[in-house]
Amino acid sequence: MARPNLSLLMAAATALACGLAPGGADARARAPAFLPGGAVADPPAGFVDFCARDTVSCAAGLSPDRLPALTLAATCAAGAACPPIWSAGAMVTGAIEPGATPPAAALLRPAVVRQPAATVPTTVATADLLATVKRVNSQVNRRVIQVSDRDARGVxxxxxxxxxxxxxIGDCEDxxxxxxxxxxxxxxxxELLFLAVVFKQGFGLHTVLVARLPDGDRVLDSLSGHLRRWNETRYVWLRQQRADTPMEWHRIGGLPATTLVSQPAVGDDARS
Structure with a gap:
């Protein structure tokens, strides 16, 4: 079980304190099809460590010109001085005690750098991409037994x-x-795949994979066999990775309050 990260829980509390009860069809209709990128945020500490240990997997499929940023991550993980994006404490993700709620609401520190809009290639049919993503999501959920890092590795x-x-075996990040x-x-x-950190009421911090399809972002979730649009999940969305630059993470930006948490699809609470 991972130690909860205070800044992320505060962000979740802020969202919930703004009246974010699960919304229905109106909230889903107002939400954009793609997760909007906001200000630059610290990458998860576990992700920084993963990239330092396994740069090839961290940048799998991406252009070699993305590797310098991952080399920098390895330097930071070794204890060298780091630029601001990795300073001030990288976040720790993972489940907290069932039934836990975020602490008192507070805002994350302000930042002004924003993620550029992502482009979605249209050379591949949406139906083909969707079928592939659905198949992999189901196969991996069935094959990998979900176990916390504390239970599996003692950390x-x-x-x-x-x-x-x-x-x-593996936890949500794995x-x-x-x-x-x-x-x-x-x-x-x-370039159509990126990680995101969310908060699930009664569960805690949680990491998912997101596929950016031509018709919107779909969530590959270890807690559900259903492939849902991001705004059809019952999550508070906190941070997302930039798909073409693995070490660059951003907060979720530009959302009306009522779109951060929305009505779950059937089977939302099913655990893999």
Whole structure:
């Protein structure tokens, strides 16, 4: 079980304190199809460590010119001086005690750098991309047994691709990494895949993989076998990775309050 990150829980509390009860069709209709990028944020500490240990997997499928940023991550992980994006405490993700709620609401520190709008290639049919994502999401959820880092390794936070074998294990981050690697190895465009950190009421911080399809962002979730649009999840969305620059993370920006948490699809609470 990972140590909860105070700044992320405060962000979730802020969203909930603004009256964010689960919304219905109206809230979903107001939400954009794609997660809007906001100010630059610290990447998850476990992700920084993962990239330092396994740069190839961290940048799988991306252009080699993205590797310098990952080399910098390795330097930071070794204890060298880091630029501001990695300073002030990278966040720790993972589940907290069932039934837990965020602490008193507070805003994250302000920042002004914003994520540029992502482009979505249209050379591949949406139906083909969607079918591939659905298949991989279901297969990995069935194959990988979800176990916390504390139970599996005796530590709070350790991101890695689940080891091959008959009964692979991993937590939400590991399962998200496995889904991304499986998709990329199968020829899925890596620039359409990115990680995101969310808050689930009664559960805690949670990491998912997001696929940016031509008709909107879809969530590959270890807690659900259903492939849902991002605004059809019952989550507070906190931070997202920039797909083409793995070490660059952003807050979620420009959302009306009523769109941060929306009505769950059928089977939302099913655990893998």
């Amino acid at each position: 709070d936070e350790y991101w890695e691709r689940p080891a091959p074998g008959k009964h692979p 399962i998200a990494i496995e889904k991304r690697m499986t998709l990329v190895e199968g020829g899925f465009p890596p």
